[in-house]
Amino acid sequence: MRPHVIVNCAMTADGKIAGKARKQVRISSPEDLDRVRRLRTESDAILVGVNTIIADDPHLTVRGLDRDRNPLRVVLDSNGRTPERAKVLDDRARTLVATCEGCARTWEGAEVVRMGRDRVDLHALMRELETRGVRRLMVEGGGETIWSFFNEGLVDEYLVFVGSMVLGGRTSPSPVDGEGFEEGRCVNLGLAESQVLGSGILLRYEVLRDVPPA
Numbered sequence: 089m090r091p092h093v094i095v096n097c098a099m100t101a102d103g104k105i106a107g108k109a110r111k112q113v114r115i116s117s118p119e120d121l122d123r124v125r126r127l128r129t130e131s132d133a134i135l136v137g138v139n140t141i142i143a144d145d146p147h148l149t150v151r152g153l154d155r156d157r158n159p160l161r162v163v164l165d166s167n168g169r170t171p172e173r174a175k176v177l178d179d180r181a182r183t184l185v186a187t188c189e190g191c192a193r194t195w196e197g198a199e200v201v202r203m204g205r206d207r208v209d210l211h212a213l214m215r216e217l218e219t220r221g222v223r224r225l226m227v228e229g230g231g232e233t234i235w236s237f238f239n240e241g242l243v244d245e246y247l248v249f250v251g252s253m254v255l256g257g258r259t260s261p262s263p264v265d266g267e268g269f270e271e272g273r274c275v276n277l278g279l280a281e282s283q284v285l286g287s288g289i290l291l292r293y294e295v296l297r298d299v300p301p302a
């Protein structure tokens with residue numbers, strides 16, 4: 089069975105996940121950061137797109153967990169743009185860089201898998217993760233990556249923390265960017281939980297699969 093996919097992100101009250109400079113902005117409350125830490129701990133793997141690696145340089149680890157207990161870090165990187173010194177390549181956890189078939193690049197500190205011609209083939213990647221024993225996959229962003237997971241029908245849960253701030257900017261990224269669905273198509277969600285977490289609110293949705301498009 090493919091991994092259970094949980095998308096998790098933090099957006100502002102005006103629906104942005106970063107500002108117009110596309111750099112990380114602290115949107116989560118301390119209470120939400122604790123929740124994210126717990127969710128990471130309960131996940132077998134954490135996945136982001138390469139633009140997030142370049143923009144934010146995250147470790148994608150849980151502090152206090154040793155290398156073997158930290159979730160596997162997975163980067164979608166078709167053309168090998170992950171910088172040599174990216175923190176995701178450190179020895180705090182294992183890392184898998186998923187590239188396309190034509191990409192020859194390798195990294196010290198990461199295992200490389202190749203799948204897909206133009207973009208990393210997410211269905212092939214799910215099969216690869218399944219064989220590695222990944223049952224729960226947490227997708228942390230950014231907007232292009234989350235779009236691809238929704239577009240391929242691979243999202244089971246969508247968790248979004250809404251922080252009490254406004255960033256504005258017509259080019260600022262949102263939780264789901266990409267091309268967007270054609271008119272008449274959408275992903276229907278069922279609101280499963282809402283919870284105030286400090287200064288913001290967490291919304292947890294389950295993806296409804298058998299509902300005809302709105």
Ligand SMILES: NC(=O)c1ccc[n+]([C@@H]2O[C@H](COP(=O)([O-])OP(=O)(O)OC[C@H]3O[C@@H](n4cnc5c(N)ncnc54)[C@H](OP(=O)(O)O)[C@@H]3O)[C@@H](O)[C@H]2O)c1
Binds near residue numbers: 110208209
């Ligand atoms: N607030 C939050 O919760 C949060 C969390 C994470 C990130 N962010 C923000 O999100 C922004 C980055 O998001 P982004 O949308 O620009 O990029 P992204 O989702 O981080 O990375 C997208 C890139 O991944 C590569 N990729 C390879 N295979 C792919 C596939 N099948 N589907 C999608 N992408 C694939 C593509 O680059 P190649 O074609 O070169 O491979 C693509 O451009 C930053 O501003 C960051 O701060 C916010």
